[in-house]
Amino acid sequence: MKRSTQWLVAIVFLxxxxxxxxxxxxxxxxxxxxxxxxxxxxxxxxxRQQEQQQELLDKIAIADQTIEDYDRSSSRDQLETLKExxxxxENKIGLREKEGKGLEMTIRPIFDEEAIGQEYPxxxxxxxxxxxxxxxxxxxxxxxxxNERFTTLSPxxxxxxATYVNNRPIGSLPMSIKVLANDAEKLQDxxxxxxxxxxxxxxxxxxxxxxxxxLVLPKFDEPxxxxxxxxxxx
Numbered sequence: 001m002k003r004s005t006q007w008l009v010a011i012v013f014l015x016x017x018x019x020x021x022x023x024x025x026x027x028x029x030x031x032x033x034x035x036x037x038x039x040x041x042x043x044x045x046x047x048r049q050q051e052q053q054q055e056l057l058d059k060i061a062i063a064d065q066t067i068e069d070y071d072r073s074s075s076r077d078q079l080e081t082l083k084e085x086x087x088x089x090e091n092k093i094g095l096r097e098k099e100g101k102g103l104e105m106t107i108r109p110i111f112d113e114e115a116i117g118q119e120y121p122x123x124x125x126x127x128x129x130x131x132x133x134x135x136x137x138x139x140x141x142x143x144x145x146x147n148e149r150f151t152t153l154s155p156x157x158x159x160x161x162a163t164y165v166n167n168r169p170i171g172s173l174p175m176s177i178k179v180l181a182n183d184a185e186k187l188q189d190x191x192x193x194x195x196x197x198x199x200x201x202x203x204x205x206x207x208x209x210x211x212x213x214x215l216v217l218p219k220f221d222e223p224x225x226x227x228x229x230x231x232x233x234x
Contacts, residue, residue, distance in 0.1 A: 094151035094220040098142055100180040102215050103188055106208040108174035110201065121173060121204040125156045125163050128170075131196055132156075135179055138190035142180040142217055146170050149220040166222050173205065184211045 091098065109121050132150065135143060143150040148165045157164045164170070181187045188209045191197075197207055 093153065094142065094149045094217075097219045098180065098217045100142075100215060101213050102141075102178065102180040102184045102211075103191075104210045104212050104215060105177040105179065105191075106174055106210070107177065107200070107205055108208065110204050110206050118204065123163055123170070123173070123175070123205070125158050127199070127203065128163060128165075129156050130199070131177075134191065134194050134196050135187070138194075139181050139183060139187050140179045141182070144178045144217040146175055146177075147218055149218050151220050153220065153222070166220070178212075178215045178217055180215060180217065 087096070107123065111118050128145070132143065145165050148154070148168060148170070150165060154166050155164070159169070162169045179187065188211060191207070191209065200207055
């Protein structure tokens with residue numbers, strides 16, 4: 001083999017060796033980056049699991065402490081504790097009359113009732129449900145519609161063209177909706193900026209907001225249909 005050929009072969013092998021080395025270095029770097037990312041993801045997931053576990057442990061500790069306090073208390077104290085728990089639950093689900101500050105909303109027709117050629121407006125179940133969703137989104141705590149306390153147990157239905165809440169018709173306009181809220185001013189600002197007012201305007205209705213320092217909401221007086229629990233194998 002001539003010397004020039006030997007040099008050419010040597011250069012070719014040198015280039016090939018250099019390319020192999022670069023490829024190996026690139027692969028090693030990608031593997032290292034992927035491994036680093038995998039480790040980071042595992043650490044994040046582990047941290048998240050640890051936080052959830054700690055939160056669960058805290059809740060268990062609170063429950064254990066409640067049970068321990070209950071066991072140590074006298075029969076009279078236990079009875080008072082049960083009464084307080086029942087009252088708290090009844091307040092939460094609306095089984096008791098409730099007072100507080102909030103908004104009184106009046107829904108009324110935009111035009112005069114005696115206007116000729118105008119159909120008297122009414123609130124459909126869909127429109128009422130949308131209004132209630134807006135109120136809940138922006139901080140409403142308790143709501144009454146006319147004389148009906150609205151709760152998570154309250155159905156909103158159409159019965160022969162009339163809107164029913166708690167199996168009773170809400171009646172014709174104008175209609176009052178009372179809303180208890182910690183920050184009635186903020187709730188009013190949100191509702192006035194919401195498109196819900198324009199939606200009511202399309203149906204020839206408007207919503208008037210008035211902040212109140214004292215509102216009284218009636219209790220939910222419908223019968224509770226609770227499933228009867230039976231001990232299995234009893």
